[in-house]
Amino acid sequence: MKKARLYTLTLIGISIVVLIISFISSTYLYHSAKEKLCNSKLESGEREVREISRLLEQQLRSGLSKEQVIHNLQISIENTDIKSDFICMYDQKGIELCHPNPALVGLKIKEDNSQVNRTGQKEFKPLSAVLEQGEKIGGIRTFPNNPERKSEIININPVAGTDWMVASHANLEVLEEELSDLYLQFAVSLFLSTVFISVCCYIMIRLIYRKYESVFDLEKEELNYRVNELQILNLQLNSNQQKLQNLTYDTIEDDKSKDSETPKKRILTYHKDELIKLDIENIAYVLLDTGITYIYTFDNRQFTSSNSLDEIMKWLDQTIFYRANRQFIININSISSILLYGKNQLKLIIKPDSKIDIIISKNKVSEFKNWLDQ
Numbered sequence: 001m002k003k004a005r006l007y008t009l010t011l012i013g014i015s016i017v018v019l020i021i022s023f024i025s026s027t028y029l030y031h032s033a034k035e036k037l038c039n040s041k042l043e044s045g046e047r048e049v050r051e052i053s054r055l056l057e058q059q060l061r062s063g064l065s066k067e068q069v070i071h072n073l074q075i076s077i078e079n080t081d082i083k084s085d086f087i088c089m090y091d092q093k094g095i096e097l098c099h100p101n102p103a104l105v106g107l108k109i110k111e112d113n114s115q116v117n118r119t120g121q122k123e124f125k126p127l128s129a130v131l132e133q134g135e136k137i138g139g140i141r142t143f144p145n146n147p148e149r150k151s152e153i154i155n156i157n158p159v160a161g162t163d164w165m166v167a168s169h170a171n172l173e174v175l176e177e178e179l180s181d182l183y184l185q186f187a188v189s190l191f192l193s194t195v196f197i198s199v200c201c202y203i204m205i206r207l208i209y210r211k212y213e214s215v216f217d218l219e220k221e222e223l224n225y226r227v228n229e230l231q232i233l234n235l236q237l238n239s240n241q242q243k244l245q246n247l248t249y250d251t252i253e254d255d256k257s258k259d260s261e262t263p264k265k266r267i268l269t270y271h272k273d274e275l276i277k278l279d280i281e282n283i284a285y286v287l288l289d290t291g292i293t294y295i296y297t298f299d300n301r302q303f304t305s306s307n308s309l310d311e312i313m314k315w316l317d318q319t320i321f322y323r324a325n326r327q328f329i330i331n332i333n334s335i336s337s338i339l340l341y342g343k344n345q346l347k348l349i350i351k352p353d354s355k356i357d358i359i360i361s362k363n364k365v366s367e368f369k370n371w372l373d374q
Helices: 002-061 066-077 127-133 172-246 249-256 309-315 365-372
Strands: 085-091 096-098 115-118 124-126 137-142 152-158 164-171 266-271 274-279 283-289 292-297 302-305 321-323 328-331 335-341 345-350 358-360
Touching (some): 002 164, 172 335, 292 309, 309 321
Antiparallel strands (some): 152 164
């Protein structure tokens, strides 16, 4: 159950991260595309009105009358689609000379009809004033007095030798709708990609985890086994300590008589320049450090001895004392707990504390267990 929950949370986490990144990147791309599309429309509109103006100039220079040139342009643009973009022509008085909708030809642009701002500038001018001044301009045309009519991208170019002004119009609303449709398609594909990426990452994580899952389970079982074994050792230790505390001195003496060499009741030690007679039962542990033999009692007093650990071990009751390693002889009553250490080793915690760790090597673990269990 925990694994299923972990997998679910992993999938949710990956999906959220990918969705956030996708949302930020798609929003940036949308605004960037919108800006580039508007700039592209401005540039294409500028080229278009410039080419048409040159064409009209060439027709006039070839000897055609102004009426014929206007008629030719009207025929070429009449009834074309005006929803997205179209071409028309004014004179400097603001009168429509050519328009895709013939009904608008001859109408005059009023001062409050619309306003235009040049690209990169914040100042707006009435369209009638722009036409009257014969300016070449490219920018955004707005209709403040007609909220229902949407803004346009407009380019105006004068025809040399005339008062004509050729203008191109591109409906911003239509451009935004086209861009929104593209954005919707992009968002859907991005969402599907996000789902696909999340699922693929989820599957890969599961496959990678499954590869090591069996190894983890085996290690976990082995660790549980060693912990249980250690608990048993501690129980045996406590039991043996309790048994030793309940033994009478006479019983201990009887057990000692069975050994080949009778353990001593006390040993001679040194403290500074003083020779001290130390009872064996007071010894907590014996330590060999830098060639010197130290004897520590349960009340944490320290004495020295001129004897080696091997010699001292012969004098001790080996049911109570144990040679843990080359440095330590320990009293069973000084052991407070037994811990797992490394691989197949044990670490003894004793009282009083030892500054040096007491480690039972893996080769002596079985012997140590037998000593505890006797």
